[in-house]
Amino acid sequence: MHFTSEPETSADGVTQRRFTLDGVPGVLWQPDGPPLDGRPLVLLGHGGGQHKLGPGLVDRARRCVRRHGYAAVALDAPGHGERPRTAQDERFATEIGQLLAAGRPISAWVARHTAALAERAVPEWVAVLDALAERGEGLGPVGYWGLSLGSVIGIPLAAAEPRVAAAVFGLTGHASQTEAAGLVGVPVEFLLQWDDELVPREGALALFGALGSREKTLHANPGGHLDVPELELASSEGFLARHLDAVR
Amino acid sequence: MHFTSEPETSADGVTQRRFTLDGVPGVLWQPDGPPLDGRPLVLLGHGGGQHKLGPGLVDRARRCVRRHGYAAVALDAPGHGERPRTAQDERFATEIGQLLAAGRPISAWVARHTAALAERAVPEWVAVLDALAERGEGLGPVGYWGLSLGSVIGIPLAAAEPRVAAAVFGLTGHASQTEAAGLVGVPVEFLLQWDDELVPREGALALFGALGSREKTLHANPGGHLDVPELELASSEGFLARHLDAVR
Numbered sequence: 001m002h003f004t005s006e007p008e009t010s011a012d013g014v015t016q017r018r019f020t021l022d023g024v025p026g027v028l029w030q031p032d033g034p035p036l037d038g039r040p041l042v043l044l045g046h047g048g049g050q051h052k053l054g055p056g057l058v059d060r061a062r063r064c065v066r067r068h069g070y071a072a073v074a075l076d077a078p079g080h081g082e083r084p085r086t087a088q089d090e091r092f093a094t095e096i097g098q099l100l101a102a103g104r105p106i107s108a109w110v111a112r113h114t115a116a117l118a119e120r121a122v123p124e125w126v127a128v129l130d131a132l133a134e135r136g137e138g139l140g141p142v143g144y145w146g147l148s149l150g151s152v153i154g155i156p157l158a159a160a161e162p163r164v165a166a167a168v169f170g171l172t173g174h175a176s177q178t179e180a181a182g183l184v185g186v187p188v189e190f191l192l193q194w195d196d197e198l199v200p201r202e203g204a205l206a207l208f209g210a211l212g213s214r215e216k217t218l219h220a221n222p223g224g225h226l227d228v229p230e231l232e233l234a235s236s237e238g239f240l241a242r243h244l245d246a247v248r
Numbered sequence: 249m250h251f252t253s254e255p256e257t258s259a260d261g262v263t264q265r266r267f268t269l270d271g272v273p274g275v276l277w278q279p280d281g282p283p284l285d286g287r288p289l290v291l292l293g294h295g296g297g298q299h300k301l302g303p304g305l306v307d308r309a310r311r312c313v314r315r316h317g318y319a320a321v322a323l324d325a326p327g328h329g330e331r332p333r334t335a336q337d338e339r340f341a342t343e344i345g346q347l348l349a350a351g352r353p354i355s356a357w358v359a360r361h362t363a364a365l366a367e368r369a370v371p372e373w374v375a376v377l378d379a380l381a382e383r384g385e386g387l388g389p390v391g392y393w394g395l396s397l398g399s400v401i402g403i404p405l406a407a408a409e410p411r412v413a414a415a416v417f418g419l420t421g422h423a424s425q426t427e428a429a430g431l432v433g434v435p436v437e438f439l440l441q442w443d444d445e446l447v448p449r450e451g452a453l454a455l456f457g458a459l460g461s462r463e464k465t466l467h468a469n470p471g472g473h474l475d476v477p478e479l480e481l482a483s484s485e486g487f488l489a490r491h492l493d494a495v496r
Contacts (some may be wrong), residue, residue, distance in 0.1 A: 193465075194457065205453070208468070217480070218442075220456070220466035232465070233439065 001131040008077045021131055025082045026075040027052050028059040028132075036069075038140035040244040041132070043125060043164075044074040045146025045154050046205040047171075048114065050094075051081030060145065060237065064118035069239050071137070073128060077149060078120045082198060086111070103200065107200055111174035114152040121153040122160060129163055134235050140164040141247045143240040147191060148172055148198075148225070166243035173204030181210040189239040190226055192220040199225065207228045262313045269379055272372045273330045274323040275300050276380075277309040284317075286388035288492040289380070290408060292322040292411075293394025293402050294380055296362065297341075297421075297467030307382040308485065311458065316489050319385070321376060325397060326368045336354035336361070355448055364440040369401040370408060389495045390414040391488040393441060396420055396446075396473070407431035414491035416484040418443065419454030429458040436461045439476055439485040440468040442464060447473065 004025075005018040013032040032041075042064045044057050052074035061072035076082055085188040092113045099106045125244065131164035132139055146154040151169040158164045159180040167184070170191030190208045194201065208218045217239075221229050252273075253266040261280040264330045279287075289310045292305050300322035309320035310427065324330055326335035347354045380387055392415040394402040400418040406412045407428040415432070417440030438456045442449065458465045465487075469477050 192466075214470070216470060217477075218440075218466070218468035220468070222462070222464060229465075 001069075001128075001135065009069070010062075010210060012062075012066055019179050020025075020162050021124070021127055024075055024127075025052065026073060027061075028150035029065050029072040031065050031069055031071075035137045039137075040070040040140045040143060041137075042072045042143045042145055042248060043128075043154075043157075043242060043246075044071055045144065045150030046070055046074065046077065048148060050149075053081070056233075062235075063237060066157060068239075068244075070143075071139075072124040072246065073132070075121070075128065077153060078117045079088045088116075092127060104247070106198065107174060107203065110198070111176050114149055115176055117149070118153045118156055118172075118182055121158045124163055125153070125157050129161065134199060139163075141244045143167065143244050144169075145236065147228070147238060152177070155184060158186060158188075164248050166240055168240055171199055171204070171228070172201050172222075173207035175201075175203070176209045177207055178189070181207055182212045185212050185214075187215040187239075187243050188217075190218045191232060191236060193225055194220050194222045194229060195227075196225045249376075249383065260310075260314055262310050269375055272323055272364055272375075273300065274321060274376060276282070277310075277313050277316055277320040278315050278317075282383045285334075285458050286496055287385075288316070288372075288388045288391060288496060289319045289377075290318055290391045290488060290492075291376075291405075292320055293392065293398030293404075294322065294325060294328070295395060296358075296397035297328070298397075299322045304481075308481075310389075311485060318385075318391075318420055318489075320490065321380070323369070323372060326365045327403060328370075332454065334344070335464070336364075354446065355422060355451065358446065359424050362397055363424055365397070366401045370376040370405045373401070374409055375407050377409070381444075387411075389492045391415065391492050392417075393484065393488060395459060395468060400425070403432060404428040406434060406436075413495050414488055416488055419447055419452070419476070421447050421450075421455035423451070423454075425455055426458045429455055430460045433462070435463040435487075435491050436465075437484050438466045439480060439484060441473055441475060442468050442470045443475075444473045 001019050003017050007015045007017045009015045009032050015030050015032050017028050022185045046054055046057050064070040064072040078087045079158055103199040144164050151172040158167050166187045166248045168189045188211055192204045204219045209231045249267050249269045251265050251267045255265045257262045257263045257280050263280050264280050295304050305322055311456050312318045312320040327333045381448055390411045392412050396419040401419040403425055404413050414435045416437045436459055440452045450464045467480055
C-alpha cells in the first residue's frame with residue numbers, strides 16, 4: 001500500500017489520504033490522530049459509472065469519520081475512475097446507452113458485465129483489508145456500504161470475507177447473484193427502489209429473499225434507480241453503525 | 249362520548265380514561281393537564297383477536313404521550329374486546345382455527361370477514377374524531393397506527409377521513425383492499441413479514457404498490473405474522489412522529 005498524497009486534514013478533523021495497492025487507486029479517511037485499536041472500518045463501494053471520490057461517497061465517508069469515529073475506505077472499481085478501461089469496458093459503456101435509448105431490457109446484460117467486474121474487485125478489497133491490518137491500523141469490525149454496482153461487488157465480498165460484519169446493499173438483483181447471497185450471513189439492510197428502471201423489482205425482491213442472513217431488512221421506496229430518499233441513506237448509515245458498535 | 253372511568257394518572261404523567269361512544273368502548277390517553285391546542289392524536293388499531301387494552305397497544309399509547317406529548321385513542325373493533333360477538337364472529341373464530349390446523353389457505357376468507365368488520369369500524373373511528381373535536385380537545389394532526397386487522401380498518405379510514413395525516417400499516421394484503429389503498433394519499437410506512445403465514449407475500453407487496461401515497465416506504469423483515477422486530481415497531485413510531493410534528 002503506497003500512499004500517493006500527503007494526509008489532508010479538514011477543519012473538522014477528518015484526514016484523507018490517497019493510496020494505490022497493486023495498481024488499484026483508493027482513498028482512506030480517518031479521524032485525525034494515531035490509529036485506535038478496534039476502530040471500525042467502513043468499505044464504500046461506488047455505483048456503476050461512479051468512482052472513489054464521487055460526491056455522495058465522500059460525504060458518506062466523512063460522516064463515518066466525523067459522527068462515528070470510524071475509518072472509511074473507497075476503491076475505484078475495475079474500469080472506473082482513474083483505472084484503465086478494457087476494450088470490454090468501452091463496449092459496455094457505449095452499448096448500455098444504446099440499449100437504454102432503444103428501451104431494451106438490460107438487466108441480464110448488465111448482470112453479466114458487472115459480475116465480471118466483481119470477480120476482479122473482490123480480491124482487491126481483501127488485499128486492502130490485509131494491507132491495513134499489516135500497517136498496524138488496529139482495525140476493528142468492518143462494514144460494507146454499496147448500492148447497485150457496489151452491491152454486485154459487495155455481496156460476493158461479504159460471502160467470502162469473514163471480516164465483514166454488517167452490510168448495506170441494494171439496487172440490484174439478478175439470478176446470477178443468488179448463490180453468493182445465500183453465503184452472506186451477517187446483518188444486511190437492503191434498499192430497493194419500487195420503480196427502478198434498471199433493476200426488475202422481482203429480481204431485487206428475490207435477491208433479498210436469497211440472502212442467508214438471519215437478520216436482514218428490506219426498505220423499499222417509490223422512485224427510480226437514482227431516487228433513493230436522503231432519509232433512507234441516513235437510516236442505512238445508522239444501521240451499519242448500530243451493528244459495528246455492537247461488535248466493537 | 250361518555251367517560252366510564254375516572255381519569256387515572258400514572259407517575260409519569262400519562263392520564264388514561266375509558267369511554268363509550270354509541271356503544272363502542274374505547275380508551276383515551278393524554279398528557280396530564282388541560283387540552284393543548286393542536287396536539288397530535290394517534291389512533292391505535294389493534295390486531296385480530298386483540299382489543300383496546302392489549303399490552304403492546306397500551307405500551308405504544310403510553311410512549312405516544314410520554315415521549316411525544318401526543319394524545320392516543322383505541323377502540324375495540326367490532327366483535328372484539330368488550331363488544332358482543334355476532335353469530336358470524338363466533339363462526340369466524342371457530343373456523344379460522346380449524347382451517348389453520350388443516351393447513352388450508354385462509355387469506356381470501358379472512359379478507360372477506362375482516363372487510364365486513366372494517367365497514368362497521370370506519371364510521372366508528374370518524375365518530376370518535378368528531379366527538380373529541382366537539383369536546384374542545386383542540387386536536388391537531390391525526391396519525392393512524394395499526395397492523396393486520398388494524399390495517400384492514402385503517403386503510404379505508406385513511407382513504408375516507410381527511411383528518412388522518414400519516415399512517416403505519418402492514419401485515420395485510422388482499423385484492424379487496426386495492427381500491428381503498430389507491431385513495432390513500434398521506435405518507436405511509438408499511439410493515440411486511442417475509443415469512444408471514446397468514447398473509448401471502450405477493451398480496452402484501454401488491455397492496456403497498458397500490459397505495460396512492462407519493463411518500464410511502466416498505467419495511468420487510470424475516471419471520472412470521474407475530475415476529476415484527478421491536479426495532480421496526482419503534483421505527484414506525486418515529487415515522488409517525490416525524491410526520492405529525494411536521495404538520496403540527
